[in-house]
Amino acid sequence: MKQCPSVSSSSLISALALVLISSLLLSGCGSSESNVESGNRTGTLHWGNGTEPQSLDPHIATGVPEHHIIMALMEGLVHKDSKTLGPTPGVAESWTVSEDGTVYTFKIRDNARWSNGDVHNAHDFVWSWWRALQPALGNLYAYMYFPIVNAREYYKGEVTDFAEVGVKALDDLTLQITLDNPTPYFLQLLDHYSMYPVHRATVEKFGAADERGTRWTYAGNMVANGPFKLKSWEINRAIVAERNTFYWGNDDVRLNEVVFYPTENATTEERMFRAGQLHYTNDVPIDKVQTYREANDTALKVVPYLGTYYYRINVREPHLQDKRVRRALAMTIDREQLTEHVLKAGQIPAYAMTPPNTRGYYPPISLNFDPEVARQLMAEAGYPNGEGFPSTEILYNTNEGHRKVAVAIQQMWREHLNIEVKLLNQEWKVYLDSESSGDYQISRAGWIGDYVDPNNFLDMFICDGGNNRTGWCNQEYDRLVLDVAPRAKTHEERMAIFTQAEQMLMDDLPVLPIYTYTTKHLVHPSVKNIANNIMDQQSYREIYLEGAED
């Protein structure tokens, strides 16, 4: 044994122990000011943001977490008021609309600057929108541009000269946009990030204009025009946005920094909030909502959301073709019971596709909970007391919340219609595949509005709409939504047309609306000017922090 190395195993262990103790325990002996405390002192907002953003390029990004960050870093022609959601000045200080509602003329503010100090003018919009309509870029929100003259045609390659698209810079500070039809929600679209301008020199410095995924959005590279600018981006750790001193409204911005955390796990996020690591959470775990409610904790904010949770019915299935069957299914879902006892987070029972009070629109309600009538309908359809009803399956993507809803509905249908449906869960991408290829009978779905207008909920169900996926097709419905509504002269007339269309949808019921979503957040009391609107849209240029209370 003498030739063995001199370091004995026991001293090796002692050394390891020493390393362990020094590296772990000593690192614990720092001062323990929480993020919230230090943030309130320095004006740094710590924001739970859901997931790691895929991209910060406004013409490529698609998700809600991306939306939040881009809202801090960039700005469009107009900006939604966080209380009313009405348009307020953004890069444009004012605008006029022609009498027929098709020509918008924007006056760009002369103090608009990019975050590197470059002058920001109308030409930036023309170039950016040209970029956003390049098919190679893979912009999933290109349809936001389609109300503009020839935008759709240009995107599809039917028009090749961008000069024919209805976007013109009349001079450096005047931008004119021409639409096909008066589009009452057009100003709202301008505050969607897909219509935000990008800094041409920066984009071109890191690749071709229509090249997907270049490095122009990296920290250190990005030049943008919002109240904050990108300071750092550490993957899966945090994204820090700091004050952009070149922003035209910098004097009114009160935060110095916003730190966005990718908080995928709502349970972890809630613990982070309790430990003072976050000012704001992206979500609240369902079982915790009840706890906060019972404690009357004002940190919990539950607000109705512009989104509908519903079931799609594949009307190509022989036994689901009969609309009496679909109506019977719809009439035996006890939505009150479901929202009160299963979901328990303030969700609102939904009896139509469009959420109530969408730009003053209230959908027609012709659906109610009535098991008696439902049983009659089933008997008329040839299934008295549920006898002979073919085997049917509810498909949902794997998720505890969706499972609970499906189980409850399964029980309701068993109880009221005496039919037995099976539940099938699939992993997210498999579920998407099944649903879009029509390989399902009934499937869970949800739709969150991109802008506040019934059109956003109703144009999903046109015959060849990519988001229809039910096989339902009604030419008259298409005509109302696509041709008649856009030509309406007044708001009232337009809403009446939507009411008519929605009534058709709810008569045929290719979808079973279940509830209107709510958003759930935990907000630290020091955070002021948090918006409670139905789009869950926050305005970081308005939020501020008050001295910590504890």
Add this chain to the structure above:
Amino acid sequence: MFRFALGRLLQAIPVLLVVITMTFMLVHSAPGGPFSADKAVPAEVLEALEAQYNLDQPLWQQYISYLGDVVQGDMGPSFKYPGRSVNELIYSGLGTTAELGFYAMLVAIFIGVIAGVTASMRPNTMQDYVPMTAAMIGICMPSFLLGPLLVLVFGIHLEWLPVSGWNQIPGDKILPAITLGTGYAAYIARLSRGGMLEVLSQDYIRTARAKGLSEFLIIGKHALRGGLIPVVAFLGPAFAGLLGGSFVVETIYQIPGLGRFYVQAAFNRDYTMILGTTVFFATLIILFNLLSDMLAVWLNPKLRQQVRGEG
């Protein structure tokens, strides 16, 4: 020893090839593609995207070109995160995961060896039963239970330690390291107890005792080296397992490591990222197995002779 290592490395090439081929086949045959989304993707956009990532080519052609890239160390672009390469993403998470794995391993060795050695000194007494029962519980306790429990007690109730993060707040590494290390500590305790028991019954230990050496010296100087051989053999695969299996702990504590990428890539159908991380972990496992084998040979005179004999 050199020829032994070289031989093992050469054997690794066909293994990696099989791993790449099987993973490639599996990811491409899984339903749902990298670009499918809740909102319908227009056909022209899908075409543009597929062309950009060469998904419009025949599968065999994609396979050949992927192999060509991997040989040169290029794992391709991530589909989910436009603009990020797989190499870059792996690199960004690796340091954190390796650090987490290292601390967890220290926790595991420290607790495990002490518990195992203590138990082996008085077999079948309370001194044996107590640490071994604890080890059994440690093996059975999943990290998704232990993690939140530790957080509740030390993070929220006592407010001693941060509840999440990595390298952001002082002390935020303690709970993740303990959570990840505990399961392995339990294994190590059982392995070192077994190894020690075997060694303690050997003749040379009896000789040492007969010479009147103190128990501390017998254990520390003579028995440990032989007794820990099973532990050393376990360390290589365990460390690779720690790196690949840190997903749960990374999620509980919001740690920006590789484990999260690995699991998310599969959910996202991020083909290149799935392949990249799988190849990367396969390589790590092969390397760590090799290292621990070499270490075992170095520690065990019997094996050493065997290798020399072969050489």
